[in-house]
Amino acid sequence: MPELRKDPVTGRWVIIATDRAKRPTDFVRDKVQIRGSGFCPFCSGNESKTPPEILAYRSNGDRNGPGWTVRVVPNKFPALGIEGNLNREGEGLYDKMNGIGAHEVIIETPDHMMTLATLPVERIEQALWAFRDRIVDLKKDRRFKYILIFKNHGEAAGASLEHTHSQLIALPVVPKRVLEEVDGAREYYNFKERCIFCDIIRQEMESATRVITENEAFVVLAPFAPRFPFELWLLPKGHQSAFEESQKHEYQQLAAIWKDILTRLDRILDHPAYNSIIHSSPLPEASNDYYHWHIEIIPKLTKVAGFEWGSGFYINPTPPEESAKFLREAAVADPASTR
Amino acid sequence: MPELRKDPVTGRWVIIATDRAKRPTDFVRDKVQIRGSGFCPFCSGNESKTPPEILAYRSNGDRNGPGWTVRVVPNKFPALGIEGNLNREGEGLYDKMNGIGAHEVIIETPDHMMTLATLPVERIEQALWAFRDRIVDLKKDRRFKYILIFKNHGEAAGASLEHTHSQLIALPVVPKRVLEEVDGAREYYNFKERCIFCDIIRQEMESATRVITENEAFVVLAPFAPRFPFELWLLPKGHQSAFEESQKHEYQQLAAIWKDILTRLDRILDHPAYNSIIHSSPLPEASNDYYHWHIEIIPKLTKVAGFEWGSGFYINPTPPEESAKFLREAAVADPASTR
Incomplete structure (x- = not known):
């Protein structure tokens, strides 16, 4: 018999199909392949084809010219x-x-053929610093209430250019889904005086059935009530409400585990399209005891998601215990290490 | 400059692109075409290939045999x-x-090649009666808190069989999106002592810019803050909280306007895939003053919807005033009449 499960933060119920669980190979989809043909405005040498840069990390070269690593x-x-x-x-x-609002593009590498899974850890770390620097700068603008950083990887996930990039949108309002999460976490805190995400991490690390990988500072879980097959949460182990308030060594650890989990997804699901979204506290109260920032990663495996938009009701054909098992067993060299 | 708009019922903000608005022909997608090749368990004569019927309207023939019009x-x-x-x-x-829970399929016609847009009005009306009869029956089961009736039309919208059909899911919990809508409507009612949907209908009929078509009992609107291009709401003009409590002549009017609007969508968007969902009151309080049942119709035109799932934040490239204008001007023989 299938199981109904409730997301502990938002209160959203989902149906988890436990009988005829779908395995990674059951999902029919297009593999994300970088072709590299045609003109690309994000490639080194084509800097004049984008609006002038807001920020770039470069060891040599001039503003709006080649020589950068993140732009x-x-x-x-x-x-x-x-x-x-x-x-x-x-x-x-x-x-x-x-x-x-603000709408920016973070180009994580000048190399058209790379992805976040294939970039070296220290280059991913640079991209994280760019995310942070942009948040810190935009926070000064009091018109903004929320900063959303997300990545559409692959055409099926909505990427219009194949050169890897993330997007940042600064908003004068807090999006509905974020508000739900923040409100849910606040209610739990008011009742328990503990962060709900900290409690989730504690329980998951004890039971271990949904834990996929971890390092000193971060853990990746298949959440208890996922909407989509192979949906993942990447969370800091210690309590932290805002992405931009992490310590330097934490960005290094995050880069390592992010590369690790994306490599596992590429192995197990054969280079799936995916969306990843950084969930962080709304700006006025970015530092708080009740919310816990994290990254949600959703591989685009199913299209049977039409009515879900309208009803908010999800049927997930893969139990998170199964997806965690597949991803845990994926052989990855140097798992979650920072080397 | 784009505009941020708030859905008055749920409080969800969306971005409406007003500058470079997308027209119907700007959306690249596959036309829904019924091929009729291969075996179909929903066709007349193949009744033994489905589980035994729960309900069928038939003028002749035996149970689980041919002769039915709705099954x-x-x-x-x-x-x-x-x-x-x-x-x-x-x-x-x-x-x-x-x-x-219950999971049923309503096969609206034995004819494989028909759609809700091409079926005669009186046959659509029969399908509506079948929806109602099933709701009335399932309501007696006190385990159920919500009954969701929806249609996935076309493979892109999640239909796994091309023979037209709707689905019914009876749930022991109220889905999150439904709860949001009901709570929003209740709050408005507590404040104003008026149904928010009744107020919306009144304001929309006065301004007329987002009204597409109407008849005596129903009106079709492009909502003020739509998440998706060409999203539509079909509402009873008079206050009514539950689909199953409509009068007989209302189902006739609903069948007529539903056929009308689907015909317009087929004309303007060249036979799009779509999802339609009946939003009705949760069961324990199905009859009430604050909620107003309606049908939401969402053509599947964009795939740039990946991160929207995660953030609940929607960017809509077509202002509802534009989509309403296109659909209003679509020439339809016998608009919304019941003939």
């Missing part, structure tokens, strides 16, 4: 505009505001 | 099981229960 530019087709004051207004019973 | 059968691969008692239990800080 941040405004999105050429931004979803939001950076100029102007926030104007909230009504329209009868409706509420709206002008689309103030 | 309801258990899903052969149910997401939930109907047998047993509900057992809620904990697992440390987690909550789960056994997967009790």
Whole structure:
């Protein structure tokens, strides 16, 4: 018999199919392949084809020229505009505001053929520093209430350019899903005086059935009530509410475990398209005791997800215990180490 | 500049791109085409290939044989099981229960080549009666808290068989998205002592910019803050909290306007895949003053929806005023009439 499980943070129920569980090879999909043909505005040498850079780490070369390792530019087709004051207004019973915000692209490598799974750990670490630097800078702008950093990897996951990159959107409102999570965590804290994510980590590390990999500072879990097959959470083991407040050695550890888990996904699911999203505290109260930042990674394996959008009701054909087992057993050289 | 809009019921903010609005022809996608090749368990004559029928409307023939116009059968691969008692239990800080529920398939026509858009109005009306009859029957089972009726049309929307059909899932819990909507509507009612959907209908009919079509009993709107391009809401004009409590003449009117709007979508978007979902009150309080049942129709036009799942944050490239205009101007013979 299938099982109904409740996500402890948001209260969302999902159906986990336990009878006819789907294995990695049961999912039919296109492998993400980097072709490298055609013109790419993110490649070294084509810097003039993007808007002028906001930030770049470079050992040599000039601004908006080659020589960089990580480069941040405004999105050429931004979803939001950076100029102007926030104007909230009504329209009868409706509420709206002008689309103030920032929309940036973080290009993690000048090399078109690399992915986060194949980049060296120290280069991933540089990308994390770029995420942090941009957050720290944008936080000064009081118009913004939330900063969303995410990655669409592969066309099936919504990537429009194949050269690996992440996106940053700074918003004047807190997205609904984030608010749900923060509210759920706050309620638990009010009741227990403990962080719910800290409790989850403690329980998961004890039972170990859903733990995939860990290092000193981080752990990767298949969550108890995942919406999607092979959905993963990557969490700092110690309590930390905001991504940008991590210590230097933690970014190094994060880079190592992120590369580790993406390599495992590539092995077990044969280079799947995926979305990853950094969940961090909303800005006004970024430092707090109740929320725990983490990264959610969702491989794009199923398309039977149409009505889920409308109903918020998910049927997951792969129990997290199964997906954790597959990923745990994936042979990865140097698992989660920082070497 | 783009606009941020708030859904008045759930409080969800979305970004509406007003600058470079996408027109119907801008969306690249596969047209839904019925091929009719291969064996189909839903076709007349193949009744023995489905589990025994739960309900069928037939003018002639025997149970589980040909002669029916609408047929309801258990899903052969149910997401939930109907047998047993509900057992809620904990697992440390987690909550789960056994997967009790009903999962049925409503086959709206024995004719493989028809769709809801091409079926005669009186045959759609029969399908609506079947929906109602199944809800009325399942409501007697006190284990169920919500009944979800939805349709995946086309492979891109998650349909695994091309013969047109809807699905019914009876659940022992209320899905998260439904709860959000019901809670939002209840809060508005507590504040205003008016149904928020009734207020929306009133305001929309006055401004008319987002109204697409209407008849005596129903209206179809492009909602103010849609998540997806060409997202539509079909609502009863008068206050009504539960689908199954409609009057006989209302089902006739609903069948007519449903056919009308699906025909418009086929014209303007060239036979798109879509999901439609009936949003109705949760069972314990199905009759109430604050919630207003309706149907949401979401054409599957974009795949740039990966990170939306994780963040609940939507960027919609087509303002609802534009999609409403396109659909309003689609020439449909006999618009929304019941003839």
